[in-house]
Amino acid sequence: xxxxxxxxxxxxxxRPGDTGTVLERCITGIEGLxxxxxxxxxxxxxxxxxxxxxxxxxxxxLEFLIRGAERGERSLFLSVTEASDKLVxxxxxxxxxxxxxxxxxxxxxxxxxxxxxxxxxxxxELSSEELDILLRTIRDLVRSLGVKRLVLDSxxxxxxxxxxxxxxxxxxxxxxxxxxxxxxxxxxVSEITPTQGRYSTRGVEEAIVDGIILLWNARRRGDIxxxxxxxxxxxxAHSHAQYVIELTPIGLLxxxxxxxxxxxxxx
Ligand SMILES: Nc1ncnc2c1ncn2[C@@H]1O[C@H](COP(=O)(O)OP(=O)(O)O)[C@@H](O)[C@H]1O
Ligand SMILES: [Mg+2]
Numbered sequence: 519x520x521x522x523x524x525x526x527x528x529x530x531x532x533r534p535g536d537t538g539t540v541l542e543r544c545i546t547g548i549e550g551l552x553x554x555x556x557x558x559x560x561x562x563x564x565x566x567x568x569x570x571x572x573x574x575x576x577x578x579x580l581e582f583l584i585r586g587a588e589r590g591e592r593s594l595f596l597s598v599t600e601a602s603d604k605l606v607x608x609x610x611x612x613x614x615x616x617x618x619x620x621x622x623x624x625x626x627x628x629x630x631x632x633x634x635x636x637x638x639x640x641x642x643e644l645s646s647e648e649l650d651i652l653l654r655t656i657r658d659l660v661r662s663l664g665v666k667r668l669v670l671d672s673x674x675x676x677x678x679x680x681x682x683x684x685x686x687x688x689x690x691x692x693x694x695x696x697x698x699x700x701x702x703x704x705x706x707v708s709e710i711t712p713t714q715g716r717y718s719t720r721g722v723e724e725a726i727v728d729g730i731i732l733l734w735n736a737r738r739r740g741d742i743x744x745x746x747x748x749x750x751x752x753x754x755a756h757s758h759a760q761y762v763i764e765l766t767p768i769g770l771l772x773x774x775x776x777x778x779x780x781x782x783x784x785x
Pocket of ligand 2: 575
């Protein structure tokens, strides 16, 4: 007998033992990640994907969008530094990438510099007024296209143009609120250095977001392996364990980090 198809939506209690509230999950489509998150990310959450360079932040975020687009959830990649045509070119080496999703508009790439230019935001720093306009532009884009998954790669690069901690706090807070109101789950990429001792450049972003997925490179016996850990995820009784991840042509694979396997260094 065939096993029944899994439900498209996986409601789970907001907290263990809480039978009153259920949070709808955004099934990431990355199997290992959904398993440790108890079915996915609570829909409408804003989640930091934090890690140093080369840890797989962009690859994970793109797979999240592709898996979403495959499920009929329109997905938007907002690129701050890398030109999206180059990104798409690089992506074509992954088997899980499907050009047809871009062609049919399920997966949309937008370069933030193009938006800056259209809005005439050409100065080195964005004023509070300009940040407000930028936020509304992103919101309108998400609303008009019916976007259900958003990636901002990276919040750090955007943050370089934001002068004060208060402004970045306000921006992340409002972006989170707007995305939540649209039922859009957002991954905000955060570039950090291993010695920084926090998950975001300014340190204020991490307190506001609903979740933090941390990636890092661990060195052992001359090998480097990538490690993933969920630091926080509001509304989820998630695992805090560390997982070794592999970025393979068929997508991100996760295995538990062996107990007793000690790293000789991290970055
Ligand atoms: N198109 C690709 N094909 C194969 N491997 C890739 C591809 N793109 C990225 N990778 C691998 O993934 C690693 C992490 O890349 P990336 O996701 O861009 O990291 P980050 O965004 O954290 O800097 C790269 O160093 C490379 O090993
Ligand atoms: Mg990247």
